[in-house]
Amino acid sequence: xxxxxxxxxxxxxxxxxxxxxxxxxxxxxxxxxxxxxxxxxxxxxxxxxxxxxxxxxxxxxxxxxxxxxxxxxxxxxxxxxxxxxxxxxxxxxxxxxxxxxxxxxxxxxxxxxxxxxxxxxxxxxxxxxxxxxxxxxxxxxxxxxxxxxxxxxxxxxxxxxxxxxxxxxxxxxxxx
Numbered sequence: 001x002x003x004x005x006x007x008x009x010x011x012x013x014x015x016x017x018x019x020x021x022x023x024x025x026x027x028x029x030x031x032x033x034x035x036x037x038x039x040x041x042x043x044x045x046x047x048x049x050x051x052x053x054x055x056x057x058x059x060x061x062x063x064x065x066x067x068x069x070x071x072x073x074x075x076x077x078x079x080x081x082x083x084x085x086x087x088x089x090x091x092x093x094x095x096x097x098x099x100x101x102x103x104x105x106x107x108x109x110x111x112x113x114x115x116x117x118x119x120x121x122x123x124x125x126x127x128x129x130x131x132x133x134x135x136x137x138x139x140x141x142x143x144x145x146x147x148x149x150x151x152x153x154x155x156x157x158x159x160x161x162x163x164x165x166x167x168x169x170x171x172x173x174x175x176x
Contacts (some may be wrong), residue, residue, distance in 0.1 A: 005088065006078065015097050024114075043056060056094050069096075070098040139166075
């Protein structure tokens with residue numbers, strides 16, 4: 001068994017609960033981007049001199065020009081063998097419902113869009129017809145953990161999702 005030496009990253013969702021919409025990035029700026037064409041939360045790699053919360057706050061500042069007034073850790077996900085380079089990631093997944101500032105409309109990775117949460121829920125449905133109707137291209141594995149980000153269970157989830165290329169092989173999690 002090979003040693004687990006993951007890239008540590010953050011992934012987060014800003015939820016405007018009043019409008020029931022979520023700030024996402026449509027990765028459409030660079031055709032050579034592994035995420036090209038997909039919608040994703042905001043975030044990125046944690047730098048060597050920062051903790052995961054500081055890293056997430058920095059990423060939101062850089063990607064959306066917003067300052068977070070609050071955030072909650074909703075869970076962690078271990079992705080092994082992810083993407084074309086087969087990288088291992090340990091992701092800390094956050095949710096924020098309070099921030100200061102007006103979100104940018106885009107950045108060097110793509111367009112920032114407020115997406116109706118109902119559309120995200122539909123894109124995560126086990127029903128392929130409902131997923132297709134949502135017309136929201138996500139990573140295939142996102143549909144397993146995204147419902148946990150927005151549910152009312154206060155416990156954090158901790159999951160593992162091995163990948164083979166662009167496809168998850170399995171998903172398991174527990175809540176604490």
